[in-house]
Amino acid sequence: MSGPTLKFSQELHAEKYRTAGESFRDGQSRMCNALKDSQEHFEQIRDICLDMRFMAAGRVQASMGSTRNTTPWNCFVSGTIEDSFVEGHGSIMARATEAATTMRMGGGIGYDFSTLRPRGAMIKKLQSRSSGPLSFMGIFDAVCKCVASSGHRRGAQMGVLRVDHPDIEEFIHAKQNDNNLNGFNISIAMTDKFMQCVQSGDPFPLVFNGEVHREVNAAALFDQIMRSTWDWAEPGVLFVDTINRMNNLWYCETIVATNPCGEQPLPPYGACLLGSFNAVKYVYWDEKLQAYAFDFPLFKEDIPPIVRMMDNIIDRGNYPLYEQEKEGRNKRRLGLGVTGVANALEALGMPYGSLAFIEFEGKLLEILRDETYNASMMLAAEKGAFPLFNAAKYAQGSFIKTLPQELQKDIRQYGIRNSHLTSIAPTGTISLCADNVSSGIEPVFSYEFDRTIQTFDGPATEKVSDYGFRQFNVRGKRSQDVTIDEHLAVLTEAQKYTDSAVSKTCNVPGDVSWDDFKGVYIKAWENGAKGCTTFRMDGKRGGILTTTDDDEAEEGSACYVNPETGRRECE
DSSP states (O other): OOSOOSHHHHHHHHHHHOOTTOOHHHHHHHHHHHHOSSHHHHHHHHHHHHTTSEEEOHHHHHHTTOSSOOOSOOEEEOOOOOSOSSSSTTSHHHHHHHHHHHHHTTOEEEEEOTTSOOTTOEETTTTEEOOOHHHHHHHHHHHHHHHHHTTSSOOOEEEEEETTSTTHHHHHTTTSSSSSSTTOEEEEEEOHHHHHHHHHOOEEEEEETTEEEEEEEHHHHHHHHHHHHHHHOOSEEEEHHHHHHTOTTTTTOOOOEEOTTSSOEEOTTOEEEEEEEEGGGGEEEETTTTEEEEOHHHHHHHHHHHHHHHHHHHHHSOOSSHHHHHHHHHHOOEEEEEEOHHHHHHHTTOOTTSHHHHHHHHHHHHHHHHHHHHHHHHHHHHHOOOTTOOHHHHHTOTTGGGSOHHHHHHHHHHOOSOSOOBOBOOOHHHHHHTTSOOOTTOOBOOSEEEEEEEETTEEEEEEEEOHHHHHSOOOOOBGGGSOHHHHHHHHHHHHHTOSSOBOOEEEEOTTOOHHHHHHHHHHHHHTTOSEEEEEETTSHHHHHHTTOOGGGOOTTOOSEEOTTTOOEEOO
């Protein structure tokens, strides 16, 4: 039998990604047929997808080959929001209209609000004063809720403000409640200069349009941010200088925001496609060793046809906006990652976060990096490089220099089809659909939980067990058992081999010391992470989550931590 085996997983997949009456096999055949280059290619990718060795993101599964007018892209970032309410193509209201169009077709979207003048600034044309970025975020929040209540998937948004914006303190406190800006995740774009001032004690300037509004104590501002994340799990943190320094397209774009879950830093109108290789499907019982082993040859064999498949979406999928289509086709970004990693590696005898686990994680992701880049290089030789490819400048990218020398040489000669290829997404829903494998690179959250499923006889409760516990008879380390340093080691190891970013939550115990908590973010920055998110269950946000069921979450809510599964869910 292909596809999920648990009733809950079968029902969830049918509800989220298939049309009425369509079986799992039908749905995967529909998608693969829409993305094939040949009959041989179709058979390759259908076999991989039916076995769930690779799972395209939910938007891809629901959209490709379907009669519905949806987009296969999960991730977008808004065009630059100009400091004007209604005048011009880039005005606040124009961008809100574009956001509505994007979310109606199923896309999540991120925004940089740092371009809007601070509260109290003079608007000369109107002889009045600005109400500031936070007030205008309310417009986008309302749009998100209206789109969600029209019957589509919950809207998902990311709101970003630079740490040097004069309204940063207001932004820090914006979501310290359970009813404001629920259509947003929010993150602060922290600069290297700010982090250096935190450590040196130097004053830090808050600026807008090159004008210094005031100087603040950087350490005190950092403490404000940390206090909010301690209690409310927001705002998240983006290390924006690291993002741009490591960007393959450093020569033709500047990144200021990310998609709602943070795994895709994107330029204005940026779009990206997601999908994950399911690590548990490469684990097999080795009779000779009398132990579980990992099928690296099969993993390597599966990657090229999947890169080809995902690349075809760029030319065949629906885009909400022309500007997104232009951006997508000029750069051809992909975001291929992994899921089920904790289940797979712990079946191999490596406890989550241990030295052996980190080493194997690095090996797995290094292979993913090298094989995806090699496949994309081969595609460029066949179909052409992405239009904005510049061999000399691309070769100078900091991430590109981490590739094997021979592969760098081949890319200079033949080009590369896709500007970016890897990303570690939360994979909340697709991991549940795959019989509840551990999500992304996260640890197991619980060994078993209850979920309600709909049957012909009405609703029934089914126990949903962890894949590793059920399939491999392994009780993996749960989130609550993982130390802060282990969480950080898994995050930063993954970032070494990922050209986009890594979405991972560092769960911390309720009794964590204040200095250790702040140290999570400092160590993440020092070790090259592009962002960091923590969750402390004893915080005020934890109290809200424990009373919120997945299916009853407020309409318009952005990505959130599901209290039953421990997953960030934003599809």
